[in-house]
Amino acid sequence: MATRLVQINMKARDDSALGRFWAEALGWGVDSEGPGVTHLEPVGFECPDPAAVCIDIVAHPEPKTVKNRVHLDLATTSPAHQAELVARLKALGATLADVGQGDVPWTVMADPEGNEFCVLEPRPVYRGTGPVAAVVVDCTDPREMARFWDAAMDWTLHDVTGAHARMRSAEEVGPYLEFVRTPDTKSVWNRVHLDVRPYPGDDPAVEAARLRALGATDPDIDRSAVPWTVLADPEGNEFCLLAPR
Structure with missing residues (x-):
């Protein structure tokens, strides 16, 4: 049994407005929009597909108070492309952000609700990723996080x-x-x-038990209103185990 990363979940005061920003930023489409939830994915995409990690933007009234521990890195193909993308994102409502990065070749920005993201300088490793180069998780022990997620998912550990x-x-x-x-x-x-998300035919309860055996925990949050399983990785970062598909 194994899972695979299918999307990131992003909270927002206005999911529709933030959804429009990210759809324009990535050149994606709004695949669905219901009360309080806006789902984004590439045009013509059939989820799940490893060619992209989709975005669910969910309305939540609590304001952002600290730097996010999960963010997106956006890919560029040349210095000119990087400059053009930064300018276009500013026009869409993004702002420059200072998270203590100092003098670096990438540009740190924040979306209209303050969620940090980076516009990277051209890097060969990210050629062919699509507009999102990486989903980045802050942590104190990358080795332990790699151990857990390598066992949790069927993705390949590179370094x-x-x-x-x-x-x-x-x-x-x-x-x-x-x-x-x-x-x-x-x-x-x-x-x-x-x-x-697990694969079709897998039992979500069995998969949740396997993840707990690897080091996942049950966070102290109210999960009564959701049909999926909410867990936390070894550093306490919440994640959701969705139904197989």
Whole structure:
């Protein structure tokens, strides 16, 4: 049994407005929009497909108070493309952000609700990922995070150091999932989190038990209103185990 990363879940005060921003930013479509939930994916995409990690934007009244521990890195193909993308994102409502990055070749930005993301300088490793180069998770121990997620998913682990770990789908398509060591630690529930899904025919309860045996825990949050399973990785980052598909 195994899971695969299918989407990220992002909370927002206005899911529709933030959905329009990210659809324009990525060149994706709004696949569905219901009360309080806006789902984004590439035009013509059939989820789940490792070629992309989709985005669910969910309305939530609580304001953002700290730097997100999960963010997107956007890919570019040239310095000119990077500059053009930054300018276009500013026109859509994004702003420059300072998270203590110092003098770096990438541009740190925030979407209209303050969610941080990076517009990367051109990097050969991200050629062919699509507009999202990587989903990045801040952590204190990349090696432990890599151990857990390598066992939790059927993605391929590419490299692991004490400062950084990187995974990608077994088909070698779509964005990377990366774990980056940071000095800060988790202090509040994550407004952006990972959603994983088992394969058709797998038993969600059995898969949840397997993830717990690997080190996942049950976070102290109200899960009574949702049909999926909410868990947390070894560093306390919430993630959702969706129904098989």
